[in-house]
Amino acid sequence: MASDTERLDTDEHQRRLATLRADRRALAARLGNPRWLHRGFGTLAAVFVASPAIPDGVWRTIVLLAVLTASLSLLSAYRRTTGARLSRLGPSAATYFAAVCAVSLVMVSVSFGLTAGGLSWWITASAAITALIVERLVRRFVHAAHDHLDHGI
Amino acid sequence: MPLTTTSTMASEGTFNELIHAPMRLRICGLLRSVQHLDFGVLRDTLDVSDPTLSKHLKVLRDAGFVTIEKQASRMRTDARRLTQLSLTTAGVRAFDGHVAAMHRITTGDVPRSDSSEGTPTPAATQ
Numbered sequence: 001m002a003s004d005t006e007r008l009d010t011d012e013h014q015r016r017l018a019t020l021r022a023d024r025r026a027l028a029a030r031l032g033n034p035r036w037l038h039r040g041f042g043t044l045a046a047v048f049v050a051s052p053a054i055p056d057g058v059w060r061t062i063v064l065l066a067v068l069t070a071s072l073s074l075l076s077a078y079r080r081t082t083g084a085r086l087s088r089l090g091p092s093a094a095t096y097f098a099a100v101c102a103v104s105l106v107m108v109s110v111s112f113g114l115t116a117g118g119l120s121w122w123i124t125a126s127a128a129i130t131a132l133i134v135e136r137l138v139r140r141f142v143h144a145a146h147d148h149l150d151h152g153i
Numbered sequence: 154m155p156l157t158t159t160s161t162m163a164s165e166g167t168f169n170e171l172i173h174a175p176m177r178l179r180i181c182g183l184l185r186s187v188q189h190l191d192f193g194v195l196r197d198t199l200d201v202s203d204p205t206l207s208k209h210l211k212v213l214r215d216a217g218f219v220t221i222e223k224q225a226s227r228m229r230t231d232a233r234r235l236t237q238l239s240l241t242t243a244g245v246r247a248f249d250g251h252v253a254a255m256h257r258i259t260t261g262d263v264p265r266s267d268s269s270e271g272t273p274t275p276a277a278t279q
Contacts, residue, residue: 013255016175020182020252027183027198083191149186 028146031082033139040074042135045104046127052111053123090148096141103133166253171216173251176201176209181248184219184240192236210238218244
């Protein structure tokens, strides 16, 4: 049977472990899930998907580079705003990230098909749908990353 | 007899007195879950004053558990710099080992420290 001292020690350790969990939860809540981040990535994904409408050449390359640069800037802005850089996102967030990549690639393929079929204006619809889907996926991605921060370790 | 071990035990689940101090444990816990964290965010999350946090960070830095980097900030118009904090590899290892030891203690799965491990260290109270 545990002595009173050992019992107290165990209780104290449990309290400290509970505090660690509470701190992570507080940090996850503090980081937030800003709408500008979702909309930003949704818009950038839409531009990427609409890029086949631009004739192949230097302008398309410039647009794609701009999308890449803007994506990195958006990510950097989010890190600056929150003051944190997450190290581990967790399997759920990784799945959402993969989904964003997959949706973007599938939709850009659709856009190429539409361009080849002479239906360039329909790329607008393709881009709009992509923006909506990516916006939601990014919101869930951030939520999943914070959830992992809350429950992880 | 209090459950104490030294920080030099070379096994997983090593109890570390330096990290066990409540505030330092919380600092390490938050830094463990991120790659970098701003000083201000850490201070606000822990709800402590700048000097208190600085004091504990200095202890952790001197032990080689935390790195403190100051960076210029485009968001500031004055000369102040952003202070970014992160756990070192040694810090990650020490914290993970310490938490594992605490879990073992709370579940009762503890190899009791015997007299050969040296004098019990008084529990840190800061």
